[in-house]
Amino acid sequence: MNILNKISVYLEMMRRNNCLMASFAALLAVIIASGLLPDISTKETLTTGRVLVAVLSILLMVFLVTGAGNVLNDFYDIEIDRINRPDRALPSGRVTPREAVILSTVCFVIGVLIGWWINIYALVIGVINITLLILYAGKLKQTVLLGNMTVAYLTGSTFLFGGAFFGSEGFLTMIPLFLLSFLLTAAREIVKDIEDMEGDRACGAVTFPIRYGEKNGGYLAAFFMIIGGILCPLPYLIGYFGYGYLIVISVAALMLIYSLYLLLVKKDYTKTSRLLKISMFVALISFIAGIIFWQAWTGFFCEGRPRNGGRRSVTASSDRNGRSRTTHLCRQFPLNSSFRSC
Numbered sequence: 241m242n243i244l245n246k247i248s249v250y251l252e253m254m255r256r257n258n259c260l261m262a263s264f265a266a267l268l269a270v271i272i273a274s275g276l277l278p279d280i281s282t283k284e285t286l287t288t289g290r291v292l293v294a295v296l297s298i299l300l301m302v303f304l305v306t307g308a309g310n311v312l313n314d315f316y317d318i319e320i321d322r323i324n325r326p327d328r329a330l331p332s333g334r335v336t337p338r339e340a341v342i343l344s345t346v347c348f349v350i351g352v353l354i355g356w357w358i359n360i361y362a363l364v365i366g367v368i369n370i371t372l373l374i375l376y377a378g379k380l381k382q383t384v385l386l387g388n389m390t391v392a393y394l395t396g397s398t399f400l401f402g403g404a405f406f407g408s409e410g411f412l413t414m415i416p417l418f419l420l421s422f423l424l425t426a427a428r429e430i431v432k433d434i435e436d437m438e439g440d441r442a443c444g445a446v447t448f449p450i451r452y453g454e455k456n457g458g459y460l461a462a463f464f465m466i467i468g469g470i471l472c473p474l475p476y477l478i479g480y481f482g483y484g485y486l487i488v489i490s491v492a493a494l495m496l497i498y499s500l501y502l503l504l505v506k507k508d509y510t511k512t513s514r515l516l517k518i519s520m521f522v523a524l525i526s527f528i529a530g531i532i533f534w535q536a537w538t539g540f541f542c543e544g545r546p547r548n549g550g551r552r553s554v555t556a557s558s559d560r561n562g563r564s565r566t567t568h569l570c571r572q573f574p575l576n577s578s579f580r581s582c
Contacts, residue, residue, distance in 0.1 A: 250343055253314055253329040254307030262306045262398050263299040268524065269402020270295055272417070273410040275531035276480055294358060294405060301354040302401050305366060308347035309373035309394075315340045316377045320443075361404040361411050369397055385448050388429040396421035416475050420523050423468035424496075428516040430461040435509040458503055465503075465516070469496045472523070475530065484533025488526035495519035 314321065314330050315337060322331040329335040335343075348370050355366035372380070372390050381387040396418040403414030433440070433447040434457045440447055449457030472493045476486045495515055502512040 249329050249334050251307075253311050253335060253340070253343070254347075255310045256307070258310065259303040259306045263303045265398040265524070266299055266302045266402040267295070268528065269399040269414055269417070270298070270405050270410075271402075272399075272527050272531055273403045273406050273413045276413045297354050298358055298362060298401060298405050301351045301358070301362065301366060302398060304347040304354075305351040305369055305373070308344040308351065308370075309377065311340050311344040311347070312373060312377040313381075315344070358405065359407055361407055362401065365397060365400050365404055365411075369394060382445070384446055384451055388426055388433070388448065391429050392422045392426035395425040413480075416471065416478075416480070417524075417527055420468055420471055421520060423464045423471070424516055424520045424523070427461045427464035427468065428513055428520075430457055430464070431503065431509050431513045431516065434458060434461070435513060458507075461512075462500055462504055465496050465500055469493050472496075475527070481527075481530030482533060485526050485530030488529045489523060492519045492522040492526060495522065 314328060318330045318337065321328050326332060330337065330340060351366055351370065352363065355363035372394060376387065376390045376394075380390050399414045399417045399421060400411060403410035403412075406413075430448060434449045434454055437447070437449050437454065440450060447457075448460065472489045473486065475481050476483075476489075496519055499512050499515045499519065502508045502515065
């Protein structure tokens with residue numbers, strides 16, 4: 241097998257499409273965080289030549305760490321895959337177990353080095369995630385509920401990676417999106433376990449619904465969904481976004497309500513899982529919409545256009561060089577001040 245074919249097989253084992261999706265989520269987190277941070281240093285950071293390399297680095301870090309986790313999973317599941325997925329790289333013999341261990345180790349090490357280069361926050365998140373991926377592949381995925389919670393955390397932490405590009409401010413800014421992703425992913429993982437109860441029993445797996453019953457599994461998934469729904473308006477309430485976000489996130493909230501109906505009343509776990517996945521995507525879109533609407537809203541006033549019958553809020557102040565300047569209504573929205581000044 242030539243080198244290009246070998247690289248193709250490695251990327252296949254890393255689940256390149258999943259890795260690209262995770263990197264894209266991190267990119268969206270960078271964009272969202274950049275639109276929310278109030279500190280003027282954020283603007284200065286974004287205008288330096290280092291930004292492109294740094295963004296590409298954090299995307300590469302997410303790609304490699306995600307891929308390494310997938311390779312490690314295949315390593316531990318090789319005997320199961322010999323029966324269920326004999327076409328995969330390891331059971332088919334296209335990649336040896338030794339190669340899989342080396343590949344995952346190299347990807348993990350490069351990921352840690354990239355995190356160290358970016359900043360301490362990216363490094364810490366990377367080390368925590370790598371540790372969890374190793375524990376998950378070897379033990380946690382066979383542990384009741386802990387496996388589900390690990391998957392939920394790892395999914396949500398993609399947004400923390402993107403926020404970590406801006407240090408502590410970016411990390412904290414992404415917590416609402418992380419929590420929403422964590423809760424909806426946890427609910428979906430449990431719903432999938434309910435859906436797969438028959439097959440899991442046959443394989444001897446012990447999931448939460450198998451140990452505590454289908455009904456209790458449904459209640460637990462519903463609990464996560466309800467908490468996620470309650471948190472939907474949080475970014476609006478704490479002043480991150482305006483009405484644009486609220487309108488779009490309301491669609492995700494309505495989907496969650498219908499998902500609860502499908503889960504608890506209709507017992508349609510397949511549709512519930514699918515709708516939860518869609519609602520997670522809509523929630524992500526709502527954050528992007530929130531940034532766009534926020535920029536447009538404050539930009540409207542930055543252009544000096546009046547509202548409320550021509551009234552406009554104007555205050556006098558001085559810049560750092562002592563020159564006087566006029567501050568319009570958009571200065572009352574500090575979350576946007578990093579990117580646009582009147």
